[in-house]
Amino acid sequence: MSPSEMLGKKKLHQMVDTKSPSTFKRVKVDATRNFPENCGSFVCQNNGSKETYLEFPSNTKSVKVDSTRSFPENCGPCVPEKKNGSDTLCSVDSEIKSCSEVDMNVVGSAEPLTVFVPEDDLAATGARPKEAGDSSHQDTSCQPTNGNQQHEVLVNRVLQNPSIDTGNTRDWFIKDELIEPELPAIVSQENLIEARNEPSKETSKRVHYEEVPDDESRSRVDNDEICILSCSESNSLKSGLKTPSAGKKGGKDEIVQEEAVRCPEPLHKCKVIFEDASVVKKKQIDLGVSQEDLRNSAVMCGVSRNGLSTQHEHIQKVKEVRETLKLFDDEYTKLLLEDRAEKHEGRSKRRIHIEAAMALKKQKKWVNCEWTFGDVPGVQIGDQFRFRAELVMIGLHHQFIKGINYVTLGRKDVASSIVDSGRYDNEAISSETFIYVGQGGNPKVSVNERVEDQKLEGGNLALKNSMDLGYPVRVICGRQRVNGEKNDIRYIYDGLYTVTKCWEERAPTGKYSFKFELKRNLGQPKLTRELVSRPAKLQYNKDAGMPSNECFLLLGMERSFNTRGSASIEAENRIDHDEYLFDIGNYDEEIPKRNVAHNNNLKVESNSLMRKDEDGFTLDALIYGNIGRFINHSCSPNLYAENVMYYHGDKRVPHIMFFASESIAPLEELTYHYNYHVDHVSDKNGDMKRKNCRCGSRKCEGRMY
Numbered sequence: 001m002s003p004s005e006m007l008g009k010k011k012l013h014q015m016v017d018t019k020s021p022s023t024f025k026r027v028k029v030d031a032t033r034n035f036p037e038n039c040g041s042f043v044c045q046n047n048g049s050k051e052t053y054l055e056f057p058s059n060t061k062s063v064k065v066d067s068t069r070s071f072p073e074n075c076g077p078c079v080p081e082k083k084n085g086s087d088t089l090c091s092v093d094s095e096i097k098s099c100s101e102v103d104m105n106v107v108g109s110a111e112p113l114t115v116f117v118p119e120d121d122l123a124a125t126g127a128r129p130k131e132a133g134d135s136s137h138q139d140t141s142c143q144p145t146n147g148n149q150q151h152e153v154l155v156n157r158v159l160q161n162p163s164i165d166t167g168n169t170r171d172w173f174i175k176d177e178l179i180e181p182e183l184p185a186i187v188s189q190e191n192l193i194e195a196r197n198e199p200s201k202e203t204s205k206r207v208h209y210e211e212v213p214d215d216e217s218r219s220r221v222d223n224d225e226i227c228i229l230s231c232s233e234s235n236s237l238k239s240g241l242k243t244p245s246a247g248k249k250g251g252k253d254e255i256v257q258e259e260a261v262r263c264p265e266p267l268h269k270c271k272v273i274f275e276d277a278s279v280v281k282k283k284q285i286d287l288g289v290s291q292e293d294l295r296n297s298a299v300m301c302g303v304s305r306n307g308l309s310t311q312h313e314h315i316q317k318v319k320e321v322r323e324t325l326k327l328f329d330d331e332y333t334k335l336l337l338e339d340r341a342e343k344h345e346g347r348s349k350r351r352i353h354i355e356a357a358m359a360l361k362k363q364k365k366w367v368n369c370e371w372t373f374g375d376v377p378g379v380q381i382g383d384q385f386r387f388r389a390e391l392v393m394i395g396l397h398h399q400f401i402k403g404i405n406y407v408t409l410g411r412k413d414v415a416s417s418i419v420d421s422g423r424y425d426n427e428a429i430s431s432e433t434f435i436y437v438g439q440g441g442n443p444k445v446s447v448n449e450r451v452e453d454q455k456l457e458g459g460n461l462a463l464k465n466s467m468d469l470g471y472p473v474r475v476i477c478g479r480q481r482v483n484g485e486k487n488d489i490r491y492i493y494d495g496l497y498t499v500t501k502c503w504e505e506r507a508p509t510g511k512y513s514f515k516f517e518l519k520r521n522l523g524q525p526k527l528t529r530e531l532v533s534r535p536a537k538l539q540y541n542k543d544a545g546m547p548s549n550e551c552f553l554l555l556g557m558e559r560s561f562n563t564r565g566s567a568s569i570e571a572e573n574r575i576d577h578d579e580y581l582f583d584i585g586n587y588d589e590e591i592p593k594r595n596v597a598h599n600n601n602l603k604v605e606s607n608s609l610m611r612k613d614e615d616g617f618t619l620d621a622l623i624y625g626n627i628g629r630f631i632n633h634s635c636s637p638n639l640y641a642e643n644v645m646y647y648h649g650d651k652r653v654p655h656i657m658f659f660a661s662e663s664i665a666p667l668e669e670l671t672y673h674y675n676y677h678v679d680h681v682s683d684k685n686g687d688m689k690r691k692n693c694r695c696g697s698r699k700c701e702g703r704m705y
């Protein structure tokens with residue numbers, strides 16, 4: 001069952017299809033004729049069992065088409081229109097004249113495509129109308145349905161012979177398969193409007209308007225006028241606000257207001273809220289979906305991985321994300337080492353993580369660049385990151401610095417994600433609800449700036465709009481780790497939340513702050529709450545002698561070392577089976593020395609620290625040990641080891657614990673990096689030892705040491 005079937009087609013998740021070239025095949029069409037520019041943004045074709053969509057450039061010419069004909073049903077919801085010098089798309093409500101149909105051939109396509117051309121422009125195309133009765137090129141899926149006269153023409157002799165290159169060709173895109181795009185529901189706080197990208201049902205699905213008494217509507221929509229409109233690939237729409245004629249029961253709908261609205265991304269249906277108080281009617285569209293349903297739907301969308309329709313696609317996306325993060329590790333480590341080699345006096349001013357991310361951007365290695373509401377493909381709840389740059393590269397949050405990430409939808413800014421960095425006084429209400437303090441006026445953040453009242457603008461306004469519209473917000477928690485090192489932060493993807501309340505409150509500074517209540521959407525995998533607990537500082541449980549709110553996995557490694565000092569010496573004598581030896585304790589150097597060839601950042605920060613040999617101990621798991629000793633080495637490991645102290649405070653004999661450095665699929669082998677260094681391992685006689693590595697990872701250089 002496809003995710004959309006699972007969801008009963010109620011997709012809340014909003015993923016804007018930016019028509020990434022990677023999902024399209026390039027075709028060449030003749031640009032000497034302008035007719036496609038004048039037509040709708042989609043042309044569909046029945047190509048055997050598949051339907052294909054031809055996408056037209058958005059710099060369209062002015063055109064008016066006949067809304068009484070239902071061609072937009074089949075050929076895309078909108079038809080471009082030029083108004084006041086700027087491109088807009090008219091909705092099917094708009095004043096429309098007439099349109100005709102032509103065929104064109106696309107190189108590589110067996111069938112001609114049928115497109116619609118305004119009659120006025122037919123002459124300009126030089127296209128020859130097809131003989132009446134000749135149905136050889138008819139595409140049933142694109143037929144106007146009201147029997148209006150069709151002008152079907154063959155327009156492109158050049159393209160019938162693809163070998164002739166006129167030098168006037170343009171690249172367009174054609175989808176190689178029908179992917180049902182995920183255009184999730186657009187919701188208001190109390191209402192859910194299902195918006196699907198199904199052009200063929202566009203007209204029949206148009207939302208009905210329900211008249212709501214003025215007093216009720218005022219409390220519900222506050223002088224806003226709402227209507228549902230179409231918008232398409234040119235990222236803009238012209239909305240016609242349609243209301244039943246005032247006072248005329250059963251009267252014909254009429255457009256009382258028209259307004260051009262720019263959409264940030266193509267959407268097929270938009271809810272447009274007109275804030276012009278002069279508009280008479282107030283309406284609310286009630287599809288009977290509660291806020292609770294909405295929150296569940298949001299979660300469901302998350303589960304469906306943003307519409308990635310198969311498990312295969314999901315796994316593929318996870319791999320892409322991992323690959324990007326690994327490449328980032330490589331680049332980051334490279335730049336870090338370069339920076340250290342430059343021997344900066346004092347602290348380096350370079351922001352290496354951002355530099356590394358930008359280098360990957362240049363190489364087009366970022367993933368999920370399209371704007372997404374809801375979960376992000378390939379990213380799972382609980383995933384952890386070291387840098388905000390990593391969040392940006394994988395599309396979880398699009399801001400390197402700012403905590404609230406938002407996009408303009410219609411005329412409103414709407415938040416898609418927030419980073420709860422722990423620098424504001426956010427508080428937990430329960431394990432599923434917390435209060436997020438708006439941005440601005442925080443002396444902890446803007447140290448040199450005067451503390452002022454927060455303003456309802458930018459991110460704060462976007463969060464309020466998210467509340468009004470009921471959009472899900474991704475929450476990423478930035479938390480300092482247990483060792484309390486200043487820069488040792490982890491960003492953890494906590495899941496989708498809904499903003500449920502917003503108010504102003506006087507802060508301890510005496511200035512006003514905006515506060516937002518966020519509730520975690522239901523049905524999401526539970527996180528160890530402590531991992532993202534608020535306030536940020538991790539607590540130390542004195543009785544247990546261990547961190548009380550850090551999640552860790554204890555393998556129960558038995559003590560296979562003996563009393564102080566003697567194991568170091570003894571380990572040297574066991575060097576021939578050194579693969580089972582694990583040095584522990586007393587790490588005192590910060591610069592990675594043994595790890596330079598290993599670019600997994602998590603390793604760099606853990607096992608890369610150098611031990612004071614004279615003081616340390618070594619675990620020998622050859623004869624006695626627990627399951628940890630069966631973990632093989634890999635050059636692309638999925639675990640990393642940490643020293644963890646509990647039961648006692650002797651740093652020389654910490655427990656070694658393994659943590660997942662990425663999501664691990666069931667039955668996937670657990671591996672960590674042994675941190676050997678090629679040509680740096682010798683036997684007890686001092687002779688260099690070699691061991692081939694058989695981890696099989698793409699990054700493997702063939703030798704373990």
Ligand SMILES: C[S@@+](CC[C@H](N)C(=O)[O-])C[C@H]1O[C@@H](n2cnc3c(N)ncnc32)[C@H](O)[C@@H]1O
Pocket residue numbers: 579580629630631632633634691692693694695704
């Ligand atoms: C700690 S043990 C790991 C478990 C071991 N494979 C076993 O089955 O008992 C280390 C031993 O596994 C071998 N080993 C682990 N990872 C390896 C790799 N990537 N390539 C070659 N040998 C590996 C080492 O040579 C060593 O003999």
